[in-house]
Amino acid sequence: MERFRIAGEARLEGAVEVAGAKNSVLKLMAAALLAEGTTTLRQVPGILDVTFMAQLLDTLGCSVTVDAEAGLATIAVPGEIGYQCDYDLVRKLRASISVLGPLLGRCGRAEVALPGGDNIGSRGLNMHVAGLEAMGAKVHIEHGFVIAEAPQGLHGAEVWLDFPSVGATETIMMAAVLARGTTVIENAAREPEIQDIAALLVSMGAQIDGAGSPRIEVTGVSGLLKPVDHVVIPDRIVSGSWAFAAAITKGDITISNGHAEHLELPLDKLHKAGAEIEILNPGFRVRMDNRPKPVDVVTLPYPGFATDLQAFVIAMNALSDGAAMVTENLFEGRFTFAQELTRLGAQIQTDGHHAVVRGVPRLSGAPVVASDIRAGAALVLAGLAAEGETLVSAAHHVHRGYTDFAGNLRRLGADVTVEPDDADVYWN
Numbered sequence: 001m002e003r004f005r006i007a008g009e010a011r012l013e014g015a016v017e018v019a020g021a022k023n024s025v026l027k028l029m030a031a032a033l034l035a036e037g038t039t040t041l042r043q044v045p046g047i048l049d050v051t052f053m054a055q056l057l058d059t060l061g062c063s064v065t066v067d068a069e070a071g072l073a074t075i076a077v078p079g080e081i082g083y084q085c086d087y088d089l090v091r092k093l094r095a096s097i098s099v100l101g102p103l104l105g106r107c108g109r110a111e112v113a114l115p116g117g118d119n120i121g122s123r124g125l126n127m128h129v130a131g132l133e134a135m136g137a138k139v140h141i142e143h144g145f146v147i148a149e150a151p152q153g154l155h156g157a158e159v160w161l162d163f164p165s166v167g168a169t170e171t172i173m174m175a176a177v178l179a180r181g182t183t184v185i186e187n188a189a190r191e192p193e194i195q196d197i198a199a200l201l202v203s204m205g206a207q208i209d210g211a212g213s214p215r216i217e218v219t220g221v222s223g224l225l226k227p228v229d230h231v232v233i234p235d236r237i238v239s240g241s242w243a244f245a246a247a248i249t250k251g252d253i254t255i256s257n258g259h260a261e262h263l264e265l266p267l268d269k270l271h272k273a274g275a276e277i278e279i280l281n282p283g284f285r286v287r288m289d290n291r292p293k294p295v296d297v298v299t300l301p302y303p304g305f306a307t308d309l310q311a312f313v314i315a316m317n318a319l320s321d322g323a324a325m326v327t328e329n330l331f332e333g334r335f336t337f338a339q340e341l342t343r344l345g346a347q348i349q350t351d352g353h354h355a356v357v358r359g360v361p362r363l364s365g366a367p368v369v370a371s372d373i374r375a376g377a378a379l380v381l382a383g384l385a386a387e388g389e390t391l392v393s394a395a396h397h398v399h400r401g402y403t404d405f406a407g408n409l410r411r412l413g414a415d416v417t418v419e420p421d422d423a424d425v426y427w428n
Contacts (some may be wrong), residue, residue: 001396002418004380005395006391006416009297009387010415012014012245012246012253014412016412017256017257018235018238018255019043019047019234019403020042020235021044022050022400023166023193023393024197026049027098027170028041029073029075030174032062033081033099034105034204035077036077036078037226038227039204039229041232042230044068045238045402045403047400048396049400052092052096055371056096057075058088061080068403070171087113091113091115095115096113097112097128097146101173101175104137104148104150105174105177108152111148113146114141114145127165131157131161132154134164135150135154135192146258154180156181156183156220160186161186163301166189169188169189169216172356176220177206178221179218185215187214187386188210188216190214191301191302192212193233196210198216203230203421204226205221207221233259236262236308237350238402238403242255243266243284243286244381245257245286245381247273247292247316248292248315248316249381252285252287252288253286253287255286258283261276264303265303266306266313267296273292274291274292275288276288290358291361292319293320294317294322294323296325296327298327307328310371312377312381314338314348314357315378315382316380319360319362319363323358323380324357325355325356325357326357327354327355337371340370344379344382344390345363346363347360363382366390367392367398370393371394376392380398380405384409384416393421395418
């Protein structure tokens with residue numbers, strides 16, 4: 001195990017370049033299963049989750065090569081692939097469920113262990129299952145595995161999602177591209193990552209209309225798709241993390257290839273907090289000279305405020321000159337982060353879906369533990385703004401979502417190192 005050692009009272013200044021989106025690349029890798037041959041992905045982030053997904057695809061018979069320095073991944077898919085996903089890999093990676101749709105669509109059967117990932121609350125598969133069953137699949141859970149079967153193939157259907165679930169939208173969309181007839185997904189997720197996956201699938205030969213809107217229409221094609229070369233969109237959550245890093249440390253950071261149009265609401269909240277926002281072409285710049293003003297935030301599906309940025313706005317509000325309320329509507333376990341932030345001196349009261357944050361003039365360094373990817377990164381940033389030294393254990397969470405996080409922080413002027421950790425208490 002590893003931890004971050006952070007020297008406090010730092011001001012971050014400079015430029016960072018953001019790699020491809022974690023929440024896109026893992027699904028793009030899964031989508032490669034729909035074509036025989038070699039699919040190449042560019043601008044791939046050098047994160048642990050990419051390694052885990054590569055290993056999972058290898059167990060299905062693919063040959064995956066990842067060049068982290070070049071940001072390149074090649075997925076060679078054979079004519080015959082397996083349909084059983086190993087539990088030991090799946091338990092590390094929530095996104096492993098994204099192979100369910102492609103495997104079922106191509107093989108007519110899929111066996112995927114119930115996935116693991118972050119400790120941020122319940123993430124049920126009910127909508128995935130209901131969508132696949134509407135398309136003719138039979139799905140059940142047995143011995144910890146989701147087993148889906150469609151021996152006669154899938155057929156088109158109208159699927160209404162009770163909630164615009166990103167995972168369910170992806171699963172149904174990828175399963176539908178080889179199904180007979182037309183599938184319509186109503187109340188679909190609208191995230192930029194959905195649009196990126198659809199763009200890949202269309203370039204591979206799929207017929208998809210409406211990605212990025214609440215209604216997606218997929219017309220199935222006969223035969224497998226063809227392999228392609230695709231550039232992953234920049235990670236909007238990492239871009240947003242760096243934007244809040246500037247505000248938390250009273251810094252000045254240019255996100256050189258970030259897409260401001262994917263972060264309209266977070267950037268508006270930063271502006272209300274007192275940050276100067278400059279839109280560049282490409283990228284954007286965030287500068288904060290004074291103590292932040294408090295801002296209320298409610299997390300909602302895109303284009304609302306992303307739940308993945310909730311920890312960062314809480315960290316910023318913890319240093320603000322007033323009080324703010326943050327409401328978490330998507331994952332109840334996300335407030336675990338708030339408990340750790342109080343160890344640094346933050347004043348936070350949580351009640352159900354709500355957290356009231358009363359800003360303090362300064363935080364103080366202390367040992368804390370990351371419970372998930374974003375919590376870990378936000379704790380590191382809070383440590384940079386604190387007096388003294390902060391230790392953030394369970395650094396592996398951050399490694400799952402951020403390329404060379406400590407190295408980028410050092411290039412922005414921080415004193416941050418990653419070191420072995422002998423602590424014996426961790427969030428899983």
